[in-house]
Amino acid sequence: MSRITTRxxxxxxxxxxxxxxxGLAADPAAAEPDRGATLFPLAQTTIxxxxxxxxxxxxxxxxxxxxxxxxxxxxxxxxxxxPPFFFQKPADAIQVVExxxxxxxxxxxxxxxxxxxxxxxxxxxxxxxxxxxxRALDHVYGYATGxxxxxxxxxxxxxxxxxxxxxxxxxxxxxxxxxxxxxxTLGHPARGxxxxxxxxxxxxxxDLSDMIWSVAEQIANLSEAFELKAGDVIYSGTPxxxxxxxxxxxxxxxxxxxxxxxIRIV
Numbered sequence: 001m002s003r004i005t006t007r008x009x010x011x012x013x014x015x016x017x018x019x020x021x022x023g024l025a026a027d028p029a030a031a032e033p034d035r036g037a038t039l040f041p042l043a044q045t046t047i048x049x050x051x052x053x054x055x056x057x058x059x060x061x062x063x064x065x066x067x068x069x070x071x072x073x074x075x076x077x078x079x080x081x082x083p084p085f086f087f088q089k090p091a092d093a094i095q096v097v098e099x100x101x102x103x104x105x106x107x108x109x110x111x112x113x114x115x116x117x118x119x120x121x122x123x124x125x126x127x128x129x130x131x132x133x134x135r136a137l138d139h140v141y142g143y144a145t146g147x148x149x150x151x152x153x154x155x156x157x158x159x160x161x162x163x164x165x166x167x168x169x170x171x172x173x174x175x176x177x178x179x180x181x182x183x184x185t186l187g188h189p190a191r192g193x194x195x196x197x198x199x200x201x202x203x204x205x206x207d208l209s210d211m212i213w214s215v216a217e218q219i220a221n222l223s224e225a226f227e228l229k230a231g232d233v234i235y236s237g238t239p240x241x242x243x244x245x246x247x248x249x250x251x252x253x254x255x256x257x258x259x260x261x262x263i264r265i266v
Contacts, residue, residue, distance in 0.1 A: 045091040048179040059231030061089040067237025068210050074240050084213045084221050095173040097261050105263040107247050108171050111151035117238035118196040118204050118253040121146035122215050127228030136219035142182040145261040148235050149174045178259040192256030198249050206239030
């Protein structure tokens, strides 16, 4: 090959490389890798819906604390003075419990004082910011029966140290729940019996009307702090007489009009 041919080949290659660099500068996106794909698949937490093949996808789980006056008092608070406060659980804390079954529920690590808290659960089909109370229920898709299981010793221990107490609330399978009953079927329950028995002995027994903050008020308050969205789940508080459970205990929670929830601590 002659020197002239070699020079021409080099010039051609350099020209092509230069053109490519100019093209990249003109179109920066061309230099970026495709960001649409994920490194690995991640499961979407869902809750079944009664009567439907489609499931409800979970975005976030919000929980209100001390929302029944008697429970607030047993936890050492004054319900007449305390504004609503909330905490969160991870979406994958959900444990779906089918009606008519007794689901095995593992006693969690680290605790020696594991408590039950039966709650009405509301799930949202839409959301927004600064939602007015009188429009809040328009965003509710449906309701379910749920348990906010709590490592009480860890919660209290962290509270005593003025530290966040997520370790007492936000652990694996800490949010057992039944399938959702749509509000189009149930309506929006403002009253009705909420009752939990352990090994057949009633522990919690109250009425939804005993809530300090209604579901509508909870949605309105939450939307002042967060932009609520479809897929959000709200555990609406528990009545008094929360208490410990141990391995072998069978819990049965019922709320008027909703599927019952039963678990066995294993």
